[in-house]
Amino acid sequence: VTDRQREIVAAARAIIETDGVEALTMSRLGAAVGMRAPSLYKHFPDKASVEAALAAQALEDLAQAFARADDASFAGLARAYRAWAHAHPRLHRFVNARPLPRDRLPAGLEQRTAAPLIAAAGGDRDLARAAWAAIAGLVDLELNGRLPPDADVDAAYAAAVRALTLASD
């Protein structure tokens, strides 16, 4: 991983966070790091590789947000995930709305990200997956504006956390 590659991925992240996924073009990305689009291909084989590198970075970021959660219960982890997603809504959508190129991600990254949830589930991996789905699903509904305008979003999170907690006892 060269400095130039890191610089390019950082620029890609900035573009997505400020203007959304559709604003990430090779031409704009090149301009952001001071070169023309074709030159990017000297550093990455294609656009998908840049995206995979960025997805890995975002997942890493999320894993740290999980690890730094003030409390490691379902409630605390849901709060941490939700806070991260609200801080980086376009990045969250970018990472979540596409089939992840698993083979291009660092090994063990997803496991590491999920570890705190497995702990909160008392080691029950199935419940941990259900919890991941519920929390990510709520964030998705919220961020994509798919909850009715009058929905009490906090209460929906609370209901999910309550159900998960009941199941973990």
Next chain:
Amino acid sequence: VTDRQREIVAAARAIIETDGVEALTMSRLGAAVGMRAPSLYKHFPDKASVEAALAAQALEDLAQAFARADDASFAGLARAYRAWAHAHPRLHRFVNARPLPRDRLPAGLEQRTAAPLIAAAGGDRDLARAAWAAIAGLVDLELNGRLPPDADVDAAYAAAVRALTLASD
């Protein structure tokens, strides 16, 4: 809604279901209904309108799958949703992975789709939203290949259903 519009939406659906979202181009869509791409603009103002019409149709389809579920518990609804998503994986991704154009969808459609879940939740709308998130989230993880290869997917669904059921009593 003209016959030609219905025909175009049906063709768009067929293209997505067989070859995925990225295969839906105006040129290919035109060819599927026997005209050139520019002619499509006599029937729809733009590509986004075709997509909105298709999203509405898919949601309608899903609502019916819910309504036809053999049993109206969380378990039965989860089974129905999962079966529909497996039968139309690319359509599910198409509908789920984008911010829905709510203002272009028929009024009440989403409410109607969600109604069986609210009933299963004993009228608790917050729990119903948590349930929707959990089920849609699991389908998403499954369809996007984001569960570890050794994950017991059935058990993850069962864990979610159990948690939701515990919370509804």
Next chain:
DNA sequence: ACCTGAACACCGTTCAAGT
């Protein structure tokens, strides 16, 4: 009213050429 070919401003990507 409906469909066409030609054109426009964009994409991602390749490649020969420059330093």
Next chain:
DNA sequence: ACCTGAACACCGTTCAAGT
């Protein structure tokens, strides 16, 4: 080794012209 301009095959969309 790194960057460039020119080119290619695509996009979605507009528009004047045909029937």
